[in-house]
């Protein structure tokens with residue numbers, strides 16, 4: 001299964017009947033990772049039939065409510081449904097205290113252990129497992145805020161079944177070939193790995209950047225990702241408001257996508273003041289044609 005991103009919420013500030021606050025689910029073959037957890041996220045996870053107990057890592061970008069007001073509710077639900085697996089939460093300083101007080105004063109003892117991992121700088125390797133590496137990205141907002149860069153781990157080489165048959169490769173030798181080794185047959189003849197396997201596919205990358213003012217500092221750590229989510233809370237006509245609140249316009253997001261060499265841009269974190277989201281595309285596409293609205297309920301394959 002390729003790396004993909006399910007958009008659970010792409011609105012900002014307050015939840016409305018048409019739009020949820022920030023939340024996304026990064027999916028791999030065996031793990032689910034939640035990014036931000038605005039109010040209502042657990043309902044949206046349910047609506048999208050996500051098996052929530054499979055989430056073991058939650059990444060919170062910053063402590064504005066529209067990015068974490070759903071967390072305590074989700075954690076409570078995980079407990080009520082009998083979770084026993086550990087839960088890891090990666091967030092800036094302060095979240096642990098907020099959450100622990102809520103459960104402490106409710107006299108609740110969760111059925112599982114929670115580990116808070118404090119992020120205090122950008123370009124930190126904040127998580128790694130067999131599927132992905134996750135690094136923190138520098139964002140420019142009113143309070144400490146981090147973006148997330150998900151990089152798929154290098155996969156094994158895919159074997160060429162025709163070639164395996166042709167060179168009579170026994171089963172026990174296949175694992176080593178998938179790791180890149182050559183094969184030596186019974187007569188001592190070496191068959192080059194390239195003859196037995198397909199070329200390696202480069203690992204894909206996904207970057208999540210919300211919330212932030214336009215920031216070229218981000219570009220120093222943002223590689224050429226296959227998929228970039230960059231907030232575009234405002235349109236150019238509200239540029240002054242964007243600057244004051246340390247948010248971006250659709251044009252800013254498109255400039256970052258363009259300068260970073262991203263392949264595709266998803267716009268999100270829209271202010272409720274705008275009736276239509278088409279205007280965001282109108283502003284972004286002249287600068288970066290592969291710009292799209294992060295539609296709630298849509299799943300985007302990274303690299304497709």
Ligand SMILES: [Zn+2]
Pocket residue numbers: 062064141211
């Ligand atoms: Zn914010």
